[in-house]
Amino acid sequence: MRLYGVQNQYFCKHNMxxxxxxxxxxxxxxxxxxxxxxxxxxxxAEMMQAIGKEAVLRKNYLTEPVTTIYFGGGTPSLLPVEEIGLLIGMLKDTYLITNDSELTLEANPDDITTEKLAGWKKAGINRLSIGIQSFRExxxxxxxxxxxxxxxxxCILLAQEAGFDNLTVDLIYGTPGLSDDDWLENIQFATALGVPHLSCYALTVEPKTALAKKIDMGQLKNVDPDIQARHFSILTKTLAEKGYEHYEISNFAKPGFRSRHNSSYWQGVPYLGLGPSAHSFNGKSRQWNIANNALYLSALTQNNIPFEEEVLTPQQMLNEYIMTSLRTIEGLSPEKIQDNWGKTALEELKNCMEPYLRSGKIVGMNGNYCLSEEGRFLADGIAADLFQL
Ligand code: SF4
Structure with a gap:
C-alpha cells in the first residue's frame, strides 16, 4: 500500500x-x-523495589499527565498492601498524577479480605478488577x-461493603462443560449483584500452555467455536437487556463505568509499562521489558532496564488503529484515516472493507465503520483481512 500525506500524529494527540x-x-x-x-x-519485596526504581529511571518517558494507573499481572492482590501503597506513593512523587485518576488493581477472589480491601482503599486504589472467571466449582x-x-x-459483596462500587469482574465462556444455561447463570449472578462492568473472554487455547498440552494428549476436550459463538450471543443479548453498553468486544459497562485505562489503550494514549514483561508505548515506538524475573531484578540492580523496542512504521500504526478501533463501539473513523494516513490509504481500506459491508459484518454508523453483532465475534479475522501491507 502507498501512503501519501502521512502525518503519523494519530497516536500523539492526547494530553494524558x-x-x-x-x-x-x-x-x-x-x-x-x-x-x-x-x-x-x-x-x-525486591521486585517491588526494582519496579519502583524502574519508575524513577524512566521518569522522562511520559510527558503527559497520568490519568490512569493499573496494577495487573500476574496477581497484584497477592502482595502485602503496604507494598502497593509504597509504590503508589513513589509514582506520585515521580509523575504528575491527576487527582481524579483511575487506580485499578487486579484481585483474585482468594486474596480478597476485609483487611486487604481496607488497605487497598487507603493506598488510593479506587477500582477493582476481580478475576472470577466462573462461579461454578x-x-x-x-x-x-x-x-x-x-x-x-x-468476594463481590465483600468488595462492595468496603466501598468499591467501581468494580469489574472477568468471566470466561466457551469452556467445555459450560452449558448455555450455566453461562447464562454466571452472567446473571454478576449482574444480580449490581457489578457495573464485566470483561468476558472466550477461552483461547494458547500454544505451550498446560491446556494446549492436555488437549494434545487427549486429557481434555478442545474448545468448540460454535459453542463459543452461542455463548457470545447469549452474553451480548443478556447484557444489552440489563442496560450494559457493549463498548468493546470483550467489555460491557453500565453508564459511567467504562474502564478509563483500557479505553486509553484503544485510543492510542501513551503509557508506561513497569515490571517484567510490561509493554510501553509513546506514540512512536513500543517497548517490552524482559519476561524473566531474575534477569529483570539483576539488571535493575545495575540501574539497567532490560527491554526491546520497535519503532512503528506508518503501516503498523494504521493497522493498529484498524484493529483497535474496530473493536470499540465508536468504530473506525474514515476522517481520522484520511487525516493521518492520506486519501489513498482510505480508498484502499474501503475497497478491502467492501465484502464485509455487503455481508453486513461491518456497518456504517454516525459516519464511522463499526462491526455488527455477527462481525464482532469475528473481529480479529476481519481486522487481519483489512490490514494494509
Ligand atoms: S490467569 Fe491465573 S496464572 Fe494467569 S495471571 Fe491470572 S491468576 Fe495468574
Whole structure:
C-alpha cells in the first residue's frame, strides 16, 4: 500500500497518559494462561523495589499527565498492601498524577479480605478488577484456578461493603462443560449483584500452555467455536437487556463505568509499562521489558532496564488503529484515516472493507465503520483481512 500525506500524529494527540505495573507472581498456574508470572513469591519485596526504581529511571518517558494507573499481572492482590501503597506513593512523587485518576488493581477472589480491601482503599486504589472467571466449582477446577466457587460468590459483596462500587469482574465462556444455561447463570449472578462492568473472554487455547498440552494428549476436550459463538450471543443479548453498553468486544459497562485505562489503550494514549514483561508505548515506538524475573531484578540492580523496542512504521500504526478501533463501539473513523494516513490509504481500506459491508459484518454508523453483532465475534479475522501491507 502507498501512503501519501502521512502525518503519523494519530497516536500523539492526547494530553494524558497511563501507567501499567506488571506484578509477576501468582499462587497457582491456571492451565490456560500465557501471561508472564512465577509461582515463587520469595522475591516480591525486591521486585517491588526494582519496579519502583524502574519508575524513577524512566521518569522522562511520559510527558503527559497520568490519568490512569493499573496494577495487573500476574496477581497484584497477592502482595502485602503496604507494598502497593509504597509504590503508589513513589509514582506520585515521580509523575504528575491527576487527582481524579483511575487506580485499578487486579484481585483474585482468594486474596480478597476485609483487611486487604481496607488497605487497598487507603493506598488510593479506587477500582477493582476481580478475576472470577466462573462461579461454578467444576469450571474453576478445570481451569486450575486457586479460588473456589464460594470465594467467587462472596468476594463481590465483600468488595462492595468496603466501598468499591467501581468494580469489574472477568468471566470466561466457551469452556467445555459450560452449558448455555450455566453461562447464562454466571452472567446473571454478576449482574444480580449490581457489578457495573464485566470483561468476558472466550477461552483461547494458547500454544505451550498446560491446556494446549492436555488437549494434545487427549486429557481434555478442545474448545468448540460454535459453542463459543452461542455463548457470545447469549452474553451480548443478556447484557444489552440489563442496560450494559457493549463498548468493546470483550467489555460491557453500565453508564459511567467504562474502564478509563483500557479505553486509553484503544485510543492510542501513551503509557508506561513497569515490571517484567510490561509493554510501553509513546506514540512512536513500543517497548517490552524482559519476561524473566531474575534477569529483570539483576539488571535493575545495575540501574539497567532490560527491554526491546520497535519503532512503528506508518503501516503498523494504521493497522493498529484498524484493529483497535474496530473493536470499540465508536468504530473506525474514515476522517481520522484520511487525516493521518492520506486519501489513498482510505480508498484502499474501503475497497478491502467492501465484502464485509455487503455481508453486513461491518456497518456504517454516525459516519464511522463499526462491526455488527455477527462481525464482532469475528473481529480479529476481519481486522487481519483489512490490514494494509
Ligand atoms: S491468576 Fe491470572 S495471571 Fe495468574 S496464572 Fe491465573 S490467569 Fe494467569
Amino acid at each position: 497518559a497511563g501507567i501499567y505495573i506488571h506484578i509477576p507472581f501468582c499462587r497457582k498456574a491456571c492451565h490456560y494462561c500465557n501471561f508472564h508470572f512465577s509461582t515463587s513469591v520469595l522475591h516480591h 467444576e469450571d474453576l477446577k478445570w481451569m486450575n484456578r486457586a479460588h473456589t466457587a464460594s470465594q467467587a460468590k462472596n
